Amino acid sequence: MDQELAVGPAEALCRQRLQPLDGIMAIQFKVLTVAIPLWIVGATTAPHRLISGTMLTGTVIVVAFQVRAGRTIDSPTAGAHAYRRAGVAFLIACSPISLSAGIPAWAAAALLITAVVIHTAGEPRHSAAGFEVSFALAPQHPTGQYLGVFGRGAGLAEALGPGLLIALCITWGRPGWYVAGAMFALPGLAAPPAVRWAQHHQPARQRRPGLLFAAVNLLLASSRGSELAACHPIHGFFFRTALAVVRGRSLQSRRSQSIRIDGSRQRSSAVEPIETEGGTRMVTSRDVARLAGVSQSTVSYVMSGRRSISPETRRRVEEAIEELGFQPNAGARALASQRSQVIGLVVPFAPGADMTGVLPFIETITKCAREEDHNVILATEDEGAEGLTRLSDQSLCDAIVLMEVGSKDPRIPVAAGLSVPVILIGVPDDPAGLYCVDLDYALAGRMAVDELAASAHDRVVLLGYPGDVMARDVNFVRRFLRGAEESAAAHGIAYAEVSPPEISRAGAEAALDEALTEPGSGDAGRLGLVVPDPQLIQPTLQSLLDRGLVPGRDLSVIGLCTDRTAETSTPPVTNLSLEPRDVSRRAMRILFRLLNRESVPAQSPVELVPPRLTRRRTTLPAR
Structure with missing residues (x-):
């Protein structure tokens, strides 16, 4: 039996060590659409309209150069070198982004545009390299299954990438950009030896030439442009115009050459082709329905989950999908359902x-x-x-x-x-x-004061929200304050609210100065502090420790925050969880x-x- 068939596509892919490298590097697709917009808004003085400018710049470069970049990457070795160059470009681009914080608006805008140009110059190389390497090293028989497994890395990047970039680049700040750049560069540097290793351990097989041709790269340019066009109306017009020009050139260049794979004309896909008398074609839901012995609409219902299907019918359809390596086309599904997904x-x-x-x-x-x-x-x-x-x-x-x-x-x-x-x-x-x-913020406010009342506290001070938050009249603020005040009145406990001037260490110091000098603060009774703003919890705890007051020994502190924030604070704070994931x-x-x-x-x-x-x-x- 062929070695690749014996081990299976998933094991063969793990053996080639390429999926995690491509998956990690694929997180870069979220830099332009998630990380940079948030960075512009939260960390720089650049005008917010620059978000559209950065995305438009990225769209122009990808649409103009994706096809051209793909033509030069015609072997796994070329794909590996393209991975390396792309990773270096992503690393270099992170530096001007980090430096754009805390400088004049015009300088920040110049650095950000420069970073976008450098980053986007690497993106076509990364995309083209992924297609070439994945197709050229795929097993000869279970190609569709192999490519489906390979694509899971990009799927994980799609799901986890935004959160990871926000944690690194937005929450951590400037150092996080350098970590993100290293995260992109290291897989790129590791790609050439990984590809050489994969080629060395690949069983002898017939090479399939030209797997990454202009149509695939045109599809990449189209997908990238469509994604960015969704972020601003002008992108849609420019992208359609630019893509029409590129598409015309691409079609004209392909009139003089016909790319044939295993003797038949074929385009790239992540599913296994079906042999027919006239050549090969791609698997469709009709083929799945024929193999499973059901109607084509039943296959659609199984995939969408929108109708109740018997377990036996569902099992037959899923087995047929697995056997044929069928993967539904998202674009076609969107057209059929009139939805954007x-x-x-x-x-x-x-x-x-x-x-x-x-x-x-x-x-x-x-x-x-x-x-x-x-x-x-x-x-x-x-x-x-x-x-x-x-x-x-x-x-x-x-x-x-x-x-x-x-x-x-x-x-x-x-x-x-x-x-x-x-x-x-x-x-x-x-x-x-x-x-x-x-x-239920009103219940949270009541529970915080109820807890302090149950442990015989004589006085409760709520270190509330700063003036700018109160001015925005966010709905949960009033509910929490109302619940705390109602509970204090019900228990007959002395209650006061103190608003910090800002969310910072200085703001916490000022709020504590006022809270600890409130009437009754000199009494020997027990004091309980309630801190509903998660960003104020650690500054408050540290300020108390600096004053020689130990939470849990000299007074009580209850925070309103996620469990993760509570567990990582110093000391770990008693908390009412915000339950963000359940909500x-x-x-x-x-x-x-x-x-x-x-x-x-x-x-x-x-x-x-x-x-x-x-x-x-x-x-x-x-x-």
Whole structure:
């Protein structure tokens, strides 16, 4: 038996050590569409409209040079060298991005455009190298299965890349860009020896020439341009114009040459071709239906999950899909269903926004979307109602998730009138009939004070939110404050609210100065501090320690934050969990029921997730 067939495509791929290298490097595709826009908004003085400029620059370069780059990469060795050059380009590009923080706007804009040019110059090489290496080293028989396994690396990059880049480049800041650059460069440097190793251990086989030809690279340029075009209206016009020129040149050049694989004309695909009397063709859902003995519509229902199918029928269809190596074409499916297969996520990126707190929402929403075969496009809340209208009217997405909702948010009436389903993470004063999912902040406020009352505290001080957050009138702030105040009144405990001037160590110091000089602070009674802003928890703990006050010995501190933040604080803080992943999962579950026109359980359109209290080292024991 052929060695490749004996070990199987997945094991053969692991043996060649190429999937993880390509998967890690594929995270670079999210630099332009996720990391740089967030960096511009949160870390630089560059104008926000530069986001469109960077994406437009990237679109121009990819559309213009993808086909040209692919023509020079015609062997695994050439693909390996292209990986290396691309990795070096990505590393170099990270330096001017990092340096763009904290400098004048014009200098930041110049550095960012320079970085985009350098980064995008490496992108066509990376894309072309991935196609050439994956096809040229694929086993001769189970090619489709092999390429499907190879593509899992890019799939993981699609799902995990945004979260990883946000954690490195946005949360960590300038040093994170250098780490990200090294993360791209190291797989590129490792590619040449990995490819040589794979070629050396590859069983003897007939070489298939020219697997990466102009049509594949044109497809890459088309996909990249379409993704970026979705971010701004002008990109759509420019991309279609530029792509038409490239497509015309590509077709003209292919009139004089016919690329034949195993004696028949064929285009690249991640599925195994079927032999016919007239040559070969790609597997379709009709072939799956014929092998499984069912109708073509049944195959569609099994893949979409939108109708109940008997276990036996589902098993036959899944076995046929596995045997034929069938992978549905996303573009064709979108055309047939009149859907974009994209969920719009409007996220808060205002100055001082807690990106560490936003990250679990983005990660979970992206994961839920991928489980339903959808992608996620990010939009910033500063676009306001116009951004929602653009997402809907231009058919950029099938549904919208709206985060950080204001109590009297002007976007709500617009969202209620859109043609696509909209779900809110947050509860405005008037949801206008929209479904809302959020943490029960009023209950969280009550639980925090109840915990302190149960352990015989005499006084509670809430280190609240700074003035700019209060001015935005974010819906959860009022709910938490109201719940805490109601619980203190019910228990008859002295209660006060102190607002820090800013979210920083200095802000925590100022708030503590006021909290510790409140009337009654000199009494011997027990003091409990409640800190609802996650970004203020560690500065508060450190400021107390610097004053000689040890949380858990001299006073109690309860924070409102994720469990991860609570566990990594010094000392680990007793917390009420924000439950971001549970909130996100519930929101996406309702969203897809609305999107698929399934019945939503008859209940209130507002679903509140109860918080969870975890006692750690910062609360006094009961007496």
